[in-house]
Amino acid sequence: MNEIKCKICGSIKIIKNTTITDFSHGNIEKNLSIYIQKTDNAFFNKSVKGEIQAQICGDCGNMDLKVRNPKELWEAYLKSKN
Ligand SMILES: [Zn+2]
Known part of the structure; x- marks a missing residue:
């Protein structure tokens, strides 16, 4: 089985795939993201x-x-360097 362990303490109690949400003005939820210019x-x-x-x-x-x-980000990164 593909069990994920904590790199620090070795625990297997891992909360997976959560998004980091920012509450901006008007309590609008925004998930933090990376943007790469194409x-x-x-x-x-x-x-x-x-x-x-x-x-x-x-x-x-x-x-x-x-x-x-x-992979999509990497493609965009390569294009952005041209
Ligand atoms: Zn831990």
Whole structure:
């Protein structure tokens, strides 16, 4: 089985795939995300969004972050460097 363990304390009590939510003005929920610009053209700005997911240890509180769509972000990153 593919069990995830905490890197700090070795616990298997891992809260998986939670999103990090920010409550902005008017209590509007916004999940924190990474944005990578696809072009440097200011009139044609496209960006790729990667929603941040967190895994939290239910024993020591250690938190690991990852994005939902790393491959898509990597593609956009490569394009943005041209
Ligand atoms: Zn832990």
